[in-house]
Amino acid sequence: MQSRRVTIKDVAREAGVSVATASEALNGKGRVAASTRQNVIDVAARVGYTANRLAKNLNAGRTGSLVLAVSPQPFTAQGAGLQPEWDIEYYFRVLNGASLRAFERGFLMSMLPTHTSSRGFLSAADGLVVVDPSDDDPLLAEAIRSGRPCVTIGRNSADLSWVDNDFATGTTSALAHISTNGASRAALFLSETSSSYVRDELSAYLDWCSARGIEPVILRSPGPRVDEAEPVIRAALASDDRRFDSVLTTLDTLAHATERAAMALDLDVPGDVQIVSLADSRYLDYGLRKSITALDLHPVRLGEVAVDMLIEVLEGNVERRREVVPISLNVRESTLAG
C-alpha cells in the first residue's frame, strides 16, 4: 500500500509552476527568479521529492551504473558463483571504497566477473574499473574496442587512465626498514610476474641489490596459494648455503607460507629470518607466532580515486589521467629487532 512516488509533476503543481520551471529551479539551470526557485526547493523538500535516477539518466543518455571487475583469475567460475581464492580482502576493500564514492556521486557500482558474457555487461554500464588488469583481459579489450570509458587499478599495456600505488618506493622503503634491523640480504618471493605491481616490485628490488652490489635472490612459487608456496620457501630456507636473511613477498599468502615454513624448520622470526609482505591483510596482524610487517596499499583509497577518475573521463572533462596513491608500512613483529 505504498503511496505512489513523488514526481516532479507533483512538485510543479504544488508550487504553482510548470514542470520545466520546477526542473530548472531544482537544477540551478535556466533563468528562474530567486524567489520562485526558493519556493520550488521548499516545496520539493516538504513533499519529499527525489529525482528518479532512471529518467534523469535516460535523458542524459547514460545508465548511471558503473562496473568493477577483477582481472586476475582468483575468480574462477565454480558452481554457480565466483570463488575468489586469494586477495579477497584487498579486492573487497577496493570495492568498498569504489561503491561508496560512486554512490556519493550519483552512480551505483556493481561488481561483476571479467568472464561475464561481455555484451549485456558493457551495455549495462557507463564505465568500467578493472583491478590488476591483465593484458589479455577479454572484457577490458571489449571495453576499449567499443570506446567505453575505462580506468584500471594497476597498469597494463593499453593506454588507459589508471590509478596505482608507488610500488617502487614502497618496496624500497621495506628494504630500507629491514636493513636498519640488520637484514642486509633480502630475497624476493613472488608467484607470477604478469601484474604491473609485481614487475614494479621486482625492478625496485633489483635496483636496490645492484646499487649495493648484492646478488639478488628470486624465489618463485608455482601459484599464489599457501600450499603451493610453502614447499618452495621451505626448501630455500633449509638450504645449506642460504644467501638471504629476510624475505619480501608479493602476496600475503606467500608471507603466510614463509612463516609456516620458518616455524616448521624451527627458525625464529625475526631472529633467523625477517618477513615483509608487500601487501597487507587482516591475517598478517595475527600471523602464526608473530605478526607480519606489511605494506598498506590503501585499497579503499584506490577504489575511491578510480571512481573519481572514471566519472571525470565519462563526463569528458579529461582524456586520460594517472594518479599515484602513496603506500605506508605497517611495522609488526616479523621485522622488529630484539
Place this chain on the structure above:
Amino acid sequence: MQSRRVTIKDVAREAGVSVATASEALNGKGRVAASTRQNVIDVAARVGYTANRLAKNLNAGRTGSLVLAVSPQPFTAQGAGLQPEWDIEYYFRVLNGASLRAFERGFLMSMLPTHTSSRGFLSAADGLVVVDPSDDDPLLAEAIRSGRPCVTIGRNSADLSWVDNDFATGTTSALAHISTNGASRAALFLSETSSSYVRDELSAYLDWCSARGIEPVILRSPGPRVDEAEPVIRAALASDDRRFDSVLTTLDTLAHATERAAMALDLDVPGDVQIVSLADSRYLDYGLRKSITALDLHPVRLGEVAVDMLIEVLEGNVERRREVVPISLNVRESTLAG
C-alpha cells in the same frame, strides 16, 4: 568516436515494421505473425541490438537495481571508506553470488553500507538484501516502513522473507563429528549473541549437552577480533580443571585465536584439544600448525537464493518466503584422530 547505440527504432526500420511490432516481437507479447517475429529477431541479432535497461525500467516503474547491505558493525566508517574488520570473506562470497545472479536476471546489484543516509539510498533501488540483520538496523527499518521489498540472510525479529543456513543441524553434525574422534565434551566459544546464527548454534549446543547430561561450557570473547579473543581462550585452556576437550567457535577469528592459544600453551591440536569453526574461511585451510575443520555455509548460494527470493517478492509473485541452505562440514586436521 563510438557509433550511436542501436535502438529499437533501428531494428524496426530495418525490419520494415513499426516500433510497437518490433517490441512485441522481441518480447513475445501481443499478436505478431510468426514470420514477422522471426524476421525481427533476426534483424535485431544482426544489428546487435540490446534493449536499454533504463528505458525498460522507467516504463516498468522500477530502477533495475538491487542493494546488498551488511548489518553488523564490522563496517565502521573510518576515513573515507568502509573498513570491514572481520567476516570479510564470507560477505564477499555472498556478494559474489548475489551480484552474478542479479545480473543474470536483469538487475544490477550494488553493495552499500547500512549507515548510508537512507533517503537517496532506498529510492535508488527496487529492493534490499540485508546480511545478518540486527534488530535495530536503521536502513532495514526504513525499508520496512516504506514498504520496499526486503530479504534477509539470517533472521531478525521482523516478519520478512529470509534465507538462512540450518545452523542447528550444522552445529549438531560438528558435535557428532568430533565425538566420533573421542571428544566428548565440547566448549562453545562465541563473541556476541545478537545474530540469529549465534543463537541457533547456542541452542543446538545446549540441546546436545542436555541430551547427554553434559554440563555446557560457554566461553565468551569481548569482541570478534583475534587479539580480543585470544586471552579468553588461553585462560580457559590453561585452567587447572579444564572441563572441555574441544572447542566450537562461532567465527573463524575465534578458531584462529584458539589455535594460537593452544600453540602458546604447547597443547597439541587435535591431540589435546580439537577445534571446529562454525564458519569456514580460506585461512582455516592453512591454520597455524594444523588446518582447521569448519562448517561450509555456502555463502555464494546464500547470495543467489536471496536474490531469487527478492526478485520474486518485488514481482509480486509471493508475499513472503523462507528458504534454508544446507551446511556441509569440511573436515581438516584439527579434528583428525591420529
Place this chain on the structure above:
DNA sequence: GCGCATTGCCGAATCGATTTGGCAGGCATC
C-alpha cells in the same frame, strides 16, 4: 513614447523502451 534587450516562465520535444486501443482485411457463419 518607440524600439530593443533582458527577464521569467512555460509548452513541447526528447531519451528508448512498453502497452493500449483501434484500424483494416480475411475468413467463417447464417
Place this chain on the structure above:
DNA sequence: GATGCCTGCCAAATCGATTCGGCAATGCGC
C-alpha cells in the same frame, strides 16, 4: 451478402525527468 470475429499490425500515450525555443512583461536608453 451482410454480420461478426480473428489476426496482424501500428499510432499514440506513457514512464519521469531535461532542455530548447519562444512568448510576454518589464526595464532601459535616447
